[in-house]
Amino acid sequence: MLYLSQILGGRVEDSADQVVGRLKDILVESKPGNYARIVFLLVKSKKGEDIFIPYEYVESLGRQTVDLKNIFDKINLAPTPSRCIYLSRDILDQQIVDVDGARVVRVNDLSLGIFEDQMCVLGVDVSFRGILRRLGVAWLDPFRLVSVHLVDWRKVQPVKGALKLDTISSDLRKLHPADLANIIEDLNLHHGTKLVNSLESREAAKVLEELNPHLQKILIKHLGPAKAGRIIEKMSTDEIADLMQLFSQKEAQKYLSLLQDSRVEKVTKLIKYEDDTAGGLMNTDFISGHPDWTVAQMIEEIRKYSPDMRSITFVYVVDNFGKFLGPVSLRNLLLADNKEKLKELYKSADRLATLRPDYPLDKVVNLMTKYDLYSAAVISHDGKIAGVVTIDDVMRCLAPKA
């Protein structure tokens, strides 16, 4: 197997065995989901200039020497290429995302080889063996007790240099937001910011919610107001409230001014509640319906607001005065006849365990466990529904490290 570390610095000779220079770097073209094809060699010529030799001119790539097909004068040197990745400069020794393992690793070496008749980068060596090889002390381990661990090139995401949307591996975008958040926590801030920037606002919002608060704050500042505003807009209201509490007055004002007024009002209401109470835990994004609506009308309403909601498991029936009557589960909506009215379907709030905004965390936990609730409505003193506490809000408080 051929490794980048073994060929870098090697002599580059033309077909007349004249030394052209030394191999300084290798440039590849990388498309997500493919092995990266070698397109140019960056050679430091005998005069000390950097020259780019197109890979078509390369006869063989060996450990000591690189042989060219033509004599040097016949080679058309390329101008400085754009949109190429420099293997030594941008990849080797840098952090890289191992998408399958959902982790950040450092590149100790790169393995090269032929794939579909093209010289390509096949794998990323992240093992201790790679370190030994680079240090030239692989002989310390003659019995190969330390094994090579290669990560398939198609399953990694480089982060140095420009990170454009079309160079982001789709597998990375398919990762769970919590895994992406872990990756961002491990990257340095510049790269982490770039990764968040390359995500769609909705996806970025989910990832941001999963980050630890300290990093949330740093990242928001680092993203700049425009992008930060777009992401915050997509976060759920309770998360925005938590986030705003991390900032100083002036900064919070700046970010809130980017949101719609109705949103700001909701956030403001939430912030007033203590952290470890039902009010502090609840989310104010929920769908309510009128008792006289039919199931069909309700489903239409759900369709309309669904894009703004993180999850929907219940709809909440509220009378003309805003008084909470009771919930209807999605399941019952699904089973009911389209013409049936909500007032025939909801479970009366009187016979239901509901929460008050000032209930402390342990009381919330006890109630939800006792009655096997996935979510519980929070009812304020005037009988109006203030928000909904779902089990994931509670879990986060109980196991903050996960």
Add this chain to the structure above:
Amino acid sequence: MKIMRYIKNSSWYIRLAFILSVIGPGIIAANADNDAGGITTYSIAGAHFGTKMLWVLFLITFSLAITQEMGVRIGLVTRQGLAGVIRENFGLRLTAFAMILMLIANIGTITAEFAGVAAAFSIFGWSKYLVVPISALAVWFILYKGSFKTTQKIFLLFSFFYIVYIVNGFVVGPDFGQAAKSLITPTIEWTMPFLVTMIALIGTTITPWGQFFIQSYVVDKGLEAKHYRIERWEVFFGAFVTNIVSFFIIISTAATLYKHGIHITDASDAARALEPLAGQLAQILFAFGLFVASMLGAFILPTATAYAFCEAFGWESGFDTTWKSGKTFYGIILACIVVPVIIVLIPKISLIKIMVLSQDINGILLPFILLFVMKIINDRRIMGEHVNKPIGNIISWLTIVGILVATAALLVISFIGYY
């Protein structure tokens, strides 16, 4: 808007949090210099050589300020620790070299910390075979189970204890005129003990780990470029304060021990410098201070070492990782505790010598780490417009050359002395 009123009402703590979030790295890193190795080295410098070394202390105050400021600047620009910056810009070989130097220096310092624990309890006649393993277990347990950050803060708070030396300095009523003169009068003795103490003095004040520590601190805190100006003054202030304390330790020991020709061979000798202030309590006071300062270092250093290694080589780190995925991280921490403990437990080994010689190792290795820092800070590709100004370069180079000359002199003299 209601939210504004809310934040306005609670702004006093938000503002305080802002101030506290910025003030920190410089003063904390500088304050952590007064660990077991530091306290012993300063005591010996004063007890054995009077005020003769004050000029060195005066000069390295500037070196400390400048080198720490460079660490802050690199952290602000690159947003990663020194180990990561070295790895990404110098390749694997030089990284391995830098990391091994750091490991040796840090193991040396941790050994000094455990020697400090042993020395503190030796004042009460407690056996080191008892207290060192117990404190090592305590360190491991708190690191593994408890909160690293909280513990670190508690011990840092305790380490301000050394301000008693300032009070003590005034109680002793030393010759401040003489001290001031010594500050600006270079005196050097071309002898082994003098050079050994001098290099230790430099090595305990400006440390390789301090360079890694301040940069990581800036990165972890998420400080912004706009904080740079405050941060720079804080670093300068921190360097000044820590060396004021060092100054008073030296003049305290100079006015008490040096005057009576007492050489420090164990901790209770060093403790006698506090007698003018504390009288009978001097021994207890000194033992307490030495113990907390030692424990502070014993906490920070193994963890800091492990974080740097994992950053350089891309291994998983952090106390929230599992044993399996974080085995290298935990392994390094364990090694950084176990090896020093074994060294300290060698029968009949001189604790005082461990504490001073480990600082010599730090001093001798420091120039190499500073070379990396200098290369990074002057590289426009890394630092952009934030490269060093000439004054920073001059002071840093003088520091590096100064230590190298002193080390070379020490080598020559020990060679001559041998034959």
